[in-house]
Amino acid sequence: MLNFLPLSSPQARRWSWPWVITLGYLSVMLILPAIALIQKSLSLGFSEFWQIATQPMALSAYNVTFLTALAAAGVNGVMGTVIAWVLVRYDFPGRRIVDALVDLPFALPTAVAGLALATVYSDRGWVGSWFAPLGVKIAYTRLGVFLAMVFISLPFVVRTLQPVLQAMETEVEAAARSLGATPGQVFRRVILPPLMPPILTGVALGFSRAVGEYGSVVLIASSMPFRDLIAPVLVFQRLEQYDYAGATVVGTVLLLGSLAALLVINRLQQWGRYYASR
Amino acid sequence: MQAAKPASQLTSGQWLLTGLAVTYLGFLFILPALVVFTTAFSDGIPAFITALQSRAFLQATRLTLIVTAIAIPINTLFGLCAAWVIARNQFRGRTLLMSLVDLPFSVSPVVAGLMLVLLYSDRVGWFSPVLTALGVKIIFALPGIVLATLFVTLPFVAREVIPVLEELGSEPEEAARILGATPGQIFRRVILPHIRWGLLYGILLTNARALGEFGAVAVVSGSILGRTATLPIFVEQSYQNYQSVAAFSAAVVLAGLAVLTLIGKAILERYYLHKLPTH
Amino acid sequence: MSIIVENISKQFGQFQALDRVSLTIPDGKLVALLGPSGSGKSTLLRAIAGLEPPDQGRIWINDQDMTHLNVEQRQIGFVFQHYALFKHLTVRQNIAFGLEIRKINRPDIRQRVNELLDLIQLAGLGDRYPIQLSGGQRQRVALARALAVQPQVLLLDEPFGALDAQVRKDLRRWLRNLHHEVNVTSVFVTHDQEEAMEVADEIVVMNEGKIEQIGSPQTIYDYPATPFVMKFVGEVNVIPSFLHQPQGLPHDIFVRPHGVKLQTQVTDTSIPAKIIQIIHRGRDIYLELSLLDRIPFMAQMNRDEWQALTMPADQWVQVELLQPITFPQASASPHRLPADSVTAA
Structure with missing residues (x-):
């Protein structure tokens, strides 16, 4: 029988079954692997690490990964806000279906998403064929990487923003209008400020997800070095070549990038709480 | 919560905004989803059915189901324990523990796979001497795929259960305990009835991710068709080998499961919203 | 049990x-x-x-x-x-x-x-x-x-x-x-x-x-x-010790609002107070006073007592402490003072 409750002494409470399972499982599943990665990185020594980390191919991969992810998350910062706004404020036909659809990237395996996007946006695809005559290639270029990242990072902004929008009092808008503000002023000065923390949190969450994304990108990108090769794919390729040092170094850089995003997200959430508590 | 403006009262500008949102989702989500179905059935239904009867496809399906069936109970048990520890105790490092539980969401699945390779690979892994001595193979085999899936689905149950457990508060547990209930009885009769929808939601998300995980599994599985390829890997491999009907047929199966997940989510969200006694 | x-x-x-x-x-x-x-x-x-x-x-x-x-x-x-x-x-x-x-x-x-x-x-x-x-x-x-x-x-x-x-x-x-x-x-x-x-x-x-x-x-x-x-456990007025220091009692005096009597005539033990506000709370009357024009003080009385009191034109009344209590040091039992030990400064 699991002992789910604190025993009578605080010491015993620490070691009741849920504690043992939680800490034990996290140690084996997260901490041990993380130590393995760090140990492997450290074993290379700083100069070798730096040399591998700054190889031109790696630098180009970071560039493609981080900048494209930032652009994708940014675009969704705007479009996600529009979608969340429309879903909360307007009761249009099919709203429930659209609302459910937003979670598609959480539910759809990324490989399927990549496959589908590559097909629609390839030269001969439904949408790609409109752009081909203009000389714009989407699939198998950096634009395709961007598209895949837009796909998988969309729900984050919508889902962090929706509850905040829902809780927002419409009286505040009416009050601002009664004080003589134009609709534009109401939006800029009353509506937008409290929405900034959740929007930016969503952008950061989306960015963090896009940076690590592999499945959908690998299917829509040609993964050519210096063109549309992203860092996760580079890690994968290094592993396939049994270059464990190379894979570890790029993987560590990728991990540090994600952790930095995580710190930003924590800060943003604190900022959001500050707004919510007022 | 505020009421949405009914469609009849929307201005043209508001319709424009709605149209923009729907169009964006259309190009990003709906068209790609449609193309999966049309391509799968491009050679007719018999070709689709034949594709689903191939040995490689059936093997991949079997493997995916096995992995999911192992991952769900393990991460459910962990998620419940972690949620209880976090929601019911005040201790130093609580925030750290919460961030740690969320960490797999921030780690690239490929990096997760890499970590597992560094630990368990029989060539370079930390444990390679032990594994070789025992004759156990983890990387490029089922245990590796299970570990990778466990890693990426670790946070879901805990994240969904923490808020409902916090909302329940510790008083009903204490009340039951005073009335003589054992920890097992308290879990079954007081905690579980309250958290069930949140728990189910977490399991649903775990299930969706376990069925669909690609990056982490691709690294540790070796992607050997018919042996260590899960369904998503089967999709990718078939596509790279220009077996488009096979790829899209499997994709249809996965997309169908995704649609079921979305419907399940929508239903569970309704239960969340109307927390009425359900008997 | x-x-x-x-x-x-x-x-x-x-x-x-x-x-x-x-x-x-x-x-x-x-x-x-x-x-x-x-x-x-x-x-x-x-x-x-x-x-x-x-x-x-x-x-x-x-x-x-x-x-x-x-x-x-x-x-x-x-x-x-x-x-x-x-x-x-x-x-x-x-x-x-x-x-x-x-x-x-x-x-x-x-x-x-x-x-x-x-x-x-x-x-x-x-x-x-x-x-x-x-x-x-x-x-x-x-x-x-x-x-x-x-x-x-x-x-x-x-x-x-x-x-x-x-x-x-x-x-x-x-x-x-x-x-x-x-x-x-x-x-x-x-x-x-x-x-x-x-x-x-x-x-x-x-x-x-x-x-x-x-x-x-x-x-x-x-x-x-x-x-x-x-x-x-109840409303209380505190009269700081400095008011009666000359008499050698170094303790604050505590008195409940209903433990006082208001009158117009001056006695040896009465303290003058100015009426600031009169509050009607149901059948009781509360008087917000200023003792010696500087210490806030509450007095409570019922309607009959209130009506028996003839209000002076200048708003000054005399307060008589009927049940004053002091706590010499931190003793366990309260010490009741005879009313005459309090005098106005």
Whole structure:
């Protein structure tokens, strides 16, 4: 029988079954692997690490990964806000279906998403064929990487923003209008400020997800070095070549990038709480 | 919560905004989803059915189901324990523990796979001497795929259960305990009835991710068709080998499961919203 | 079933919640633990229940040492401020919970639940869910659930804290009567002195982890042991010591608003005061005064006394202290002063 409750002494409470399972499982599943990665990185020594980390191919991969992810998350910062706004404020036909659809990237395996996007946006695809005559290639270029990242990072902004929008009092808008503000002023000065923390949190969450994304990108990108090769794919390729040092170094850089995003997200959430508590 | 403006009262500008949102989702989500179905059935239904009867496809399906069936109970048990520890105790490092539980969401699945390779690979892994001595193979085999899936689905149950457990508060547990209930009885009769929808939601998300995980599994599985390829890997491999009907047929199966997940989510969200006694 | 608390201490980090508290609660009594928030009253109650293990000390219930027994072995009933009802169970199922755990047979459970439903006057509502009940009804269900298992003692943590004023009043009276009926030793925590006065046989006043005074409501009110108790259990005026220093009494004088008499004629013991405001609170009149034009002072009188008083044109009246109390050092018993020892400066 699991002992789910604190025993009578605080010491015993620490070691009741849920504690043992939680800490034990996290140690084996997260901490041990993380130590393995760090140990492997450290074993290379700083100069070798730096040399591998700054190889031109790696630098180009970071560039493609981080900048494209930032652009994708940014675009969704705007479009996600529009979608969340429309879903909360307007009761249009099919709203429930659209609302459910937003979670598609959480539910759809990324490989399927990549496959589908590559097909629609390839030269001969439904949408790609409109752009081909203009000389714009989407699939198998950096634009395709961007598209895949837009796909998988969309729900984050919508889902962090929706509850905040829902809780927002419409009286505040009416009050601002009664004080003589134009609709534009109401939006800029009353509506937008409290929405900034959740929007930016969503952008950061989306960015963090896009940076690590592999499945959908690998299917829509040609993964050519210096063109549309992203860092996760580079890690994968290094592993396939049994270059464990190379894979570890790029993987560590990728991990540090994600952790930095995580710190930003924590800060943003604190900022959001500050707004919510007022 | 505020009421949405009914469609009849929307201005043209508001319709424009709605149209923009729907169009964006259309190009990003709906068209790609449609193309999966049309391509799968491009050679007719018999070709689709034949594709689903191939040995490689059936093997991949079997493997995916096995992995999911192992991952769900393990991460459910962990998620419940972690949620209880976090929601019911005040201790130093609580925030750290919460961030740690969320960490797999921030780690690239490929990096997760890499970590597992560094630990368990029989060539370079930390444990390679032990594994070789025992004759156990983890990387490029089922245990590796299970570990990778466990890693990426670790946070879901805990994240969904923490808020409902916090909302329940510790008083009903204490009340039951005073009335003589054992920890097992308290879990079954007081905690579980309250958290069930949140728990189910977490399991649903775990299930969706376990069925669909690609990056982490691709690294540790070796992607050997018919042996260590899960369904998503089967999709990718078939596509790279220009077996488009096979790829899209499997994709249809996965997309169908995704649609079921979305419907399940929508239903569970309704239960969340109307927390009425359900008997 | 008596409760004996012996030298209990409890610390939360740097905060001393209970500081060597000892207390005896006789069998069958209804006792209030009264104090401001942070005074340790809830911690003491939870320590008696076994929900909060004390750092040191012993707890006896019915001559049995309970200190190291788990909650479920102590045979206590506990009622929480926010009811802690099981939301997914009906009223009937909530009350039956403890009985089912004890594997009592169904007909007996049924009968006991029916008795309790009658006792809490909710006979018709057994099949409702807690969410469908009012706050007062929920708290009565919580009480019935605690009583169902026939506890040795009943512990209530701010039982009326979450209810609105009128319901609180009704429920207080009802709890008082219920206690007469079931006669189980009961301890309840409250921060509301009026509630403690009205419901309890005995009041334990607590402050900063210590017991300030134990006594009947009347003793507590009329013979407060410390300035803290004096201030906490009712409205009080404080006349600082410097006013009568020349007479050699270095203590502040405490007097309740109704312990004074207003008059127009000057006597040896009266203190002049200016009327600032007159407040009509129902049948009582409150006068906001300024003693010697600098010390805020409240006087209370009934309508008849008020009408007998002829209001002077200049708004100055003479205040006579009828029941002044001082606390020489930190002595255990209050010291009553003869009225003539106070003089105006």
